[in-house]
Amino acid sequence: MPASPSRWSRAWQENLVAFELPEALTLAKQMNAELAGKTIEHVHLADECAGLIRQGFVNLQQVNLAGTTIRSVTSKGKWVYIRLEPDWYFLLALESGGKVLYHPSQESVVKFHVKLDFSDGSCLTVRIVGWGFAKAVKESELEAQRYPGKLGLSPVDEKEFSYQNFCAVLEQGGNKIVKYVLMEQTKITGIGNGYLQDILFRAKLHPKRKVADLSKTERKTLYNAIRKTLNEAVRRGGSEFEVDLYDQPGRYKRLVGEHMKGKPCPACGTAIEKLSVLGGSVYVCPSCQK
Amino acid sequence: MPASPSRWSRAWQENLVAFELPEALTLAKQMNAELAGKTIEHVHLADECAGLIRQGFVNLQQVNLAGTTIRSVTSKGKWVYIRLEPDWYFLLALESGGKVLYHPSQESVVKFHVKLDFSDGSCLTVRIVGWGFAKAVKESELEAQRYPGKLGLSPVDEKEFSYQNFCAVLEQGGNKIVKYVLMEQTKITGIGNGYLQDILFRAKLHPKRKVADLSKTERKTLYNAIRKTLNEAVRRGGSEFEVDLYDQPGRYKRLVGEHMKGKPCPACGTAIEKLSVLGGSVYVCPSCQK
């Protein structure tokens, strides 16, 4: 049985659970390899889905995906797109703590909100948590969705996320603080509150620094920190606190976070502190991050 | 000679200068007694007035007050109204550090922005500071002015500022903090950042307390603190840090303020601390004011 709501909310508070770019990318790659070509025989909505449907987080009661075939699975930012034939996109937002699991047979299935049964006997379960969603839309409606309609640069795309483009984003940041600019998904897409903390720790920047005040050196350091952090997390299959399609945790170790509160900074030994910034906790080294 | 600019700015920094209700009332009473019946022979605008005119803080270049007679001088809140015959109101906002001085003859005149020469040889000088203004308007335009157009209850008016009316103001305060509600001139008029501090100190209230959370007892205590503070200040002719029509300082001693920073609270001995609230400094006793 999956974690209870109270456990999930504890997990949020612990600031460890987050489904961000590396997790989405890892999941999409695995799903694409495992699921492409499979045909959906039946869509199962659990009773617990009622609340999600009421709030518009799940719309599969209106849409019959049975009979469609998975063509490909991709990701952008924190979101996963399952391309179906004919003409459907099945969008997944896992946000914080959602889960997508593959089952070779029904045997391993546990609690879920949505289950897709494939014609070969295997299946996929989706569990939505918090503000996550699982929605099917026509290709023509894709752009109208909040996501993926208006996403910004992908920080793991070498060409797209050039230093020049990154600086342009900073320029547009006006008088905003660096946390805001990095997490505003329409400018750069895929960074959540989790990787943000590691990025700022690596760049030795305080989350409230105004982007307009960053020196050339700091901009460059920040740019490198974003790329290094996310690329390493992708290489390691996502965070140690999230699981993949096969319920296996990632191998990326978070540098800062609730687990480091009060513990010595690996760089200078100062105790890691918790800040509240833009409605979320950010753990920082008060001595390194200026 | 009046205080030099540097002395003014030091006074600002020390959080001591402010032209609030008691100072306005004291000045208006003196002006009324001294000036009523005098006829303006000539209006003098100093060269330094150019900037004030450009910004609309002084409009006497458009209006010829020569030949008019002062009928009466009154105040409401922090503002002084000189009623002229025929049909003019000469409005003064002294804000922080402005000065209005009476001179029996030209001898004592020093630096000024506006000087009114009376037919008996005496004169009045006005010095505008900060965002203060000196403007003449027709009676018909009076209501259209920001002040006195939309002022709230006068806290030294026994009838108007009843406990019931005061509670109604608190009710309208919604989720706002007490400093905001007391200083919002459209609800209660005349309290500035200076007397606010003494009022909250007397009421033993923290400036960030939400008005909606005040208990019955706290409301009553606050009401009494407002009346006691302002009435006493009026009785004493305003703050020791402001001067009157004759360049004499008032006799009201501020309870808290920059001059008390770090010094022991007169009630409990705890060191007075400086807070930043709603864009201004508020000195409090951290132990008394909850």
Add this chain to the structure above:
DNA sequence: AGTTGCAACAGGGA
């Protein structure tokens, strides 16, 4: 962590 709406904060300008 999405979104809204209100409240508080920050900076500028004289």
Add this chain to the structure above:
DNA sequence: CTCCCTGTTGCAAC
């Protein structure tokens, strides 16, 4: 410190 404006952040409720 005073006033007003604007833009940004804090925060709670849904």
